[in-house]
Amino acid sequence: MEKDEGVAIITIDNPPLNVLNKQVQQELGTVIPEIKEDHDVVSVLLTTAGEKAFMAGTDIKEFPQMMKNPNRKESVMFMHSVLNELDYLPKPTIAVLDGLTYGGGLELALTCDIRIAEENTKLGFPEINLGLFPGGAGTQRLPRLVGEAKAKEMMYIGDPITSKEALSIGLVNQVVENGTGYEIALKMANTIAEKSLQALARIKKATDEGLTMSLQEGIEHEAALFEEVFQTEDIKEGVDAFIHKRKPQFKHQ
Template sequence: MTALVSYKSADGIAIVIIDNPPMNVLSQQVQKKLKETVTALEKDDDIVCVVLTTPGDKVFIAGADIKEFPNMIDNPNMREDVMAMHDVLGSLEDMTKPTIIVLDGLTLGGGCELALAFDIRIAEEHTQIGLPEVNLGIFPGGGGTQRLPRLVGSAKAKEMMFTGEPVSSSEAEKIGLVNKVVSTVKD
């Protein structure tokens, strides 16, 4: 079994890989492992840049693990669970080292919110990015409601959050959601 979150490093660059097939959901376990990895990389003086991606090419991250939702709703610790996600994304956003994320497929919900915490976002051409939570009757809970408007402006952010419609990578580049679109990075 592969690790949910792993990294390798060379020449000062850490490549972090989230591998939680089939949809790479951001389960609580993935969030915990990502936080541990970010903390270790922040302390590692040999690392000067952090890049995050996945091993796939169809789904980057499809969002939170909806199988965990029923346990969260009636859980008196729900606030702590939500704040744990904020803690992970905040630690990424606050890293003292440059962070780059490579979106290599569907980037939805928590995947989009994860991407928003990075300094530079690169998307492969086939990538779709969005916050479809509204279609489940919930709103983005990982800080996307704050980070998205800062990148794309209030009107576009509201459109994305209210409709739940994803944007293509080319549209994302046009509105400033991603810095660059590439054909592929895995070659």
């Protein structure tokens, strides 16, 4: 993890296909809480090394050991805890999908707020071909994003979809030319990092938690958060900057 002007850049480098093995999970489980507590970080960029795959899934070589483990649910729940840490991080997150994004890799991408895919990216859940199904909350996060029918189709059949189709169903936010995903995502992360984290965190909280509520409950929740944000230093700075026609300098307080 490195920092660049309010942006935390997480790079997963596990050649050849950046699989989400136990070590990667443990290291993510260490770095995400650090980012959460780092007041200099406003937005987060998640990327991987290499050009062939964003992440081709979890490590199938670890499955035989898991089969023998009588406490295999405990291992699965550890992975969930790491993915949840990223999903619930009170800061905007962007994933750069620049190649194969399969299985656990897609589940990792689904925990991010925004996904930018390059043209050659393929996305899918091939677990059914192993007699498995997505075990990193893919059955939960995917239908919430693209709808029940399309999510079931992807998981039942196991064939990957193109980035263009992923865009059409709302699975990714943008499709960009090959080799440009990181640059475009970093530019977006830098733009977000100039905003108030006090407001950004409440946007994420109101949206994510509101999706589990009725409309009226969500409105009440939003109103409470709106009341909170009016008590921050950042809103004073933002309003003063607007009145005096200058760029705001938010301190995230």
